[in-house]
Every structure is written in C-alpha cells, then in structure tokens.
Amino acid sequence: MANGRPEPSALRLVRGLLRHYPFVLKNFRHYFHNLWRRQVRGTNIVAPYAAVLYVTHKCNLDCTYCTQKEPDVFSDELGTEDTIRLLKVIRRETDSILFTGGEPTLRPDIEELTRAARFDLKFRSVLLVTNGTLLHKRQKLFDSLHSIIISLDSLTVDSRQPMSKPSVLPHVLENLQLARSRMPRPTDVTISTVIEEWNIGEVERILDFCGEQGFVFATQSALHEKMPNLRLRQNPRYQALVGRIVERRRDRKQPINGTPKLIRTMLEFGDFQCFPTMFPRVYPNGDVFYPCEPLKKISGNLLREGSFTKVFARGRKLYGDIPQCKAVCHLFANVMSSYYVKDFWGLAGDTIR
Numbered sequence: 002m003a004n005g006r007p008e009p010s011a012l013r014l015v016r017g018l019l020r021h022y023p024f025v026l027k028n029f030r031h032y033f034h035n036l037w038r039r040q041v042r043g044t045n046i047v048a049p050y051a052a053v054l055y056v057t058h059k060c061n062l063d064c065t066y067c068t069q070k071e072p073d074v075f076s077d078e079l080g081t082e083d084t085i086r087l088l089k090v091i092r093r094e095t096d097s098i099l100f101t102g103g104e105p106t107l108r109p110d111i112e113e114l115t116r117a118a119r120f121d122l123k124f125r126s127v128l129l130v131t132n133g134t135l136l137h138k139r140q141k142l143f144d145s146l147h148s149i150i151i152s153l154d155s156l157t158v159d160s161r162q163p164m165s166k167p168s169v170l171p172h173v174l175e176n177l178q179l180a181r182s183r184m185p186r187p188t189d190v191t192i193s194t195v196i197e198e199w200n201i202g203e204v205e206r207i208l209d210f211c212g213e214q215g216f217v218f219a220t221q222s223a224l225h226e227k228m229p230n231l232r233l234r235q236n237p238r239y240q241a242l243v244g245r246i247v248e249r250r251r252d253r254k255q256p257i258n259g260t261p262k263l264i265r266t267m268l269e270f271g272d273f274q275c276f277p278t279m280f281p282r283v284y285p286n287g288d289v290f291y292p293c294e295p296l297k298k299i300s301g302n303l304l305r306e307g308s309f310t311k312v313f314a315r316g317r318k319l320y321g322d323i324p325q326c327k328a329v330c331h332l333f334a335n336v337m338s339s340y341y342v343k344d345f346w347g348l349a350g351d352t353i354r
C-alpha cells in the first residue's frame with residue numbers, strides 16, 4: 002500500500018513473480034519444453050516436473066484403498082549410499098522430489114536421505130508423505146523437508162480395525178502437533194485425505210480442522226483398479242462436500258491444494274488427459290514405470306539407463322507413446338498434469354488468483 006492507495010495488481014503480480022523467480026523460471030522452462038515436445042516432436046512424453054520415489058514397500062498400516070501394499074511389481078530396497086546415488090541421477094532432470102512408500106519413515110535412514118536430498122543435492126523442493134505414526138522417532142526430518150504431507154481419513158478414533166488409520170489416530174494427532182511445532186509455517190504441513198463413502202462426514206471435519214490449524218487441505222477420492230467410485234456422484238452429502246471445498250478454495254478461506262477447476266474435475270470425475278511422465282514413479286531399486294504405475298510396466302532403471310529421458314525413450318520403443326485414457330485415475334497428480342500441459346496459463350491464473 003503506497004500513500005494509502007492499494008498497489009496496482011500488475012505491480013503485485015510482478016513482485017510475486019520476482020519473489021518466486023526460481024519457481025517461475027522452472028515453470029516457464031517446462032511450459033516451452035512441453036510445447037516443443039508435443040507440437041514439434043509429436044509426443045505426449047512431457048518433462049519430469051517432480052519425481053515420486055517409493056523408498057520402501059513396507060508399511061505398518063493396512064489401508065483399504067492402498068495400491069502399494071501388495072504391489073504387482075515388487076523391488077528390493079537399495080542401501081543408503083545407492084539410494085543417494087539414485088537421487089543424484091534424479092536431480093539431473095528435476096529439482097523436486099517426493100518421498101513415499103509404503104511408509105517411508107519405516108526406513109531407518111530416511112532422515113539421512115532427505116538431508117542429502119536437500120543439502121547435498123540441492124533439491125529445491127523436498128516433500129515426504131507419511132501416515133504420521135513414527136514421526137516422533139524421525140524428528141530430523143523436520144530440518145530437511147520443505148513440506149510434510151500427513152494422511153488422515155478420519156477424526157474419530159476407531160480401534161475395531163487394527164492397522165487402520167482411525168485405530169492410530171490419537172498418536173498421529175500428537176505427531177501432527179509435533180510437526181506443526183517443528184515446521185517453519187503451518188502451511189508446510191499438508192493433510193491428505195482419501196474420500197470413500199464411509200468417511201464423507203469425517204472429511205468434512207478434517208476440512209474444518211485444517212482451516213482451524215492453518216494446515217493445507219488436500220484430497221482425492223479412492224480408486225478401485227484405476228476406477229473412481231461413480232456412486233459418490235449421486236451422493237448429496239458428497240456433492241455438498243465438493244461444493245464446500247471448491248468454494249473455500251475459490252474464496253481463499255483456507256489453504257487448499259489445487260485450483261477450483263482442477264478440484265471439480267478430480268472429484269466429479271470429469272474428462273482430462275493424463276501426462277504421467279510429469280510425475281514419474283521410481284521404485285526403491287531405481288526402476289521407473291512407463292507409461293505409468295497403474296499400467297504396471299517398467300521401462301528401465303535410472304541407475305542402469307542413467308536418466309528419465311533414456312528410460313522414457315526405451316519405454317516408447319517398447320510400449321508406444323502415452324495412451325489416451327478416458328475416465329480413469331482421477332488422482333491429483335494426473336488431473337494436475339492435464340491442466341499443466343493443456344491449460345498452462347489458465348492454471349497459472351487460477352493458482353495466483
């Protein structure tokens with residue numbers, strides 16, 4: 002505010018762009034790179050924006066919708082040194098890494114891996130997804146993560162199903178407050194929820210809880226064999242929940258992952274085109290899925306082939322270009338890839354608005 006008059010929005014925009022220039026630069030580079038790949042080279046294999054590294058298949062919980070507990074494709078974990086070597090290969094093509102699993106905090110070296118990613122390999126964004134049960138034993142994570150994603154499906158304790166998230170809730174809520182006290186800002190903590198028919202009411206409560214705590218709220222619905230549960234669309238309580246999430250995001254009432262359009266497409270199972278190589282999935286031994294994890298095809302290993310580019314090129318030879326799937330896999334990353342590649346400026350506008 003200069004001499005009491007609000008700053009012109011254009012100036013505010015330029016200040017914002019300058020403040021976040023590494024992020025802005027990265028996105029402009031990706032935008033033009035993907036344009037060239039699609040328009041000139043005629044491929045839907047887009048550049049990796051952030052890599053998703055499964056550091057273990059092991060988990061101490063047993064969630065109903067989990068696709069990782071009995072993976073069709075299984076791979077052994079590498080030791081600490083080789084996993085850091087793998088991270089080095091990944092860092093050559095993207096500056097963003099998401100550690101996941103199974104439950105990544107089950108790895109005794111997870112603090113060393115995230116420390117190396119942030120401070121030795123200089124990843125600009127180091128994220129980790131966890132069920133939150135072991136965070137009190139892995140507190141050095143808070144010194145190296147840019148953001149932590151803790152998954153919650155309910156705020157009501159239910160110990161009838163051992164190894165379910167509701168059965169360990171009190172412990173997770175304690176660790177959530179620990180994370181809140183250790184991460185620089187409440188918005189460095191994201192609560193990730195998966196909507197099923199049984200927990201619509203619980204997700205409503207988690208949305209409010211995130212608003213009160215200042216956490217980022219993120220959600221998607223559970224898939225079965227890549228298929229969303231279409232019955233949810235007929236459920237008035239689900240429709241009301243989707244409406245509330247979109248409205249709060251649109252009115253910026255609380256931090257919510259995604260843009261209003263993206264959230265609607267994802268939760269109302271709208272049409273989108275998937276570009277899975279934007280968020281390539283890497284298994285603990287360095288194997289990379291191509292075209293994607295749900296299609297269960299591995300097209301190479303980063304430690305053997307040496308880059309995503311070579312692995313994707315090999316995948317294209319073996320399995321063809323990215324398939325044009327319809328009405329499946331309504332997950333955040335897939336729908337995000339569609340908006341990012343096909344409606345970049347719309348997404349950018351919605352993101353800063």
Ligand code: SF4
Nearest residue numbers: 275293295326329330
């Ligand atoms: S929609 Fe699903 S199956 Fe199709 S490319 Fe994307 S992730 Fe793979």
